Amino acid sequence: xxxxxxxxxxxxxxxxxxxxxxxxxxxxxxxxxxxxxxxxxxxxxxxxxxxxxxxxxxxxxxxxxxxxxxxxxxxxxxxxxxxxxxxxxxxxxxxxxxxxxxxxxxxxxxxxxxxxxxxxxxxxxxxxxxxxxxxxxxxxxxxxxxxxxxxxxxxxxxxxxxxxxx
Numbered sequence: 001x002x003x004x005x006x007x008x009x010x011x012x013x014x015x016x017x018x019x020x021x022x023x024x025x026x027x028x029x030x031x032x033x034x035x036x037x038x039x040x041x042x043x044x045x046x047x048x049x050x051x052x053x054x055x056x057x058x059x060x061x062x063x064x065x066x067x068x069x070x071x072x073x074x075x076x077x078x079x080x081x082x083x084x085x086x087x088x089x090x091x092x093x094x095x096x097x098x099x100x101x102x103x104x105x106x107x108x109x110x111x112x113x114x115x116x117x118x119x120x121x122x123x124x125x126x127x128x129x130x131x132x133x134x135x136x137x138x139x140x141x142x143x144x145x146x147x148x149x150x151x152x153x154x155x156x157x158x159x160x161x162x163x164x165x166x
Contacts, residue, residue: 072099072137075161080104081111081149084158094165096142106134109149109159113138119146119162122155140165 073092076085081104102111111131112118118125130150131138138147142165149159 069095070097070099070139071095072101074101074103075147076103081109082159083154086158086160089161089163094140094163096140096165098140098165100136100138100140100145100147100163102131102136102138102147104134104149106132109134109151109154111136111138112148112150114146114148116144116146119148119160122148122150122160124148124150142166 071094073094075081076088079085081102104111112124113129113131114124115128117123118128124130140163145163145165147161147163148155151159
């Protein structure tokens with residue numbers, strides 16, 4: 001199950017190569033969309049059930065193309081969610097809908113979705129979402145996304161990240 005910092009979501013997908021986001025896959029989606037659109041126009045001249053079927057197929061292709069664009073990033077890479085990950089997002093390009101995978105030992109750490117103030121002060125404010133399973137998949141929302149560990153002293157030791165998703 002995937003969550004956003006605003007609550008759970010049941011859909012997730014994996015895109016293994018973030019740098020190829022708009023290359024072959026987007027071209028394939030565009031070609032499929034054009035093909036189905038042209039077929040729809042042709043078939044709309046008196047074939048009701050075929051038109052309905054084609055509309056559903058076209059919608060499914062478009063939905064697939066949209067969902068397949070999400071990337072999954074493991075926070076801290078092989079080291080996981082631990083101390084001094086504050087610089088981990090540097091040089092990465094995130095998009096809304098991408099997934100951050102947090103791997104950690106829940107006996108020693110957690111993940112808290114916070115706002116800018118919570119991130120700056122290393123304080124968990126009222127209403128913050130606290131994750132404690134050790135295996136979190138959190139979907140990014142457009143804009144700034146902030147995460148800290150609120151175990152005493154952890155955030156202050158660099159166990160926090162700020163990710164901006166476009």
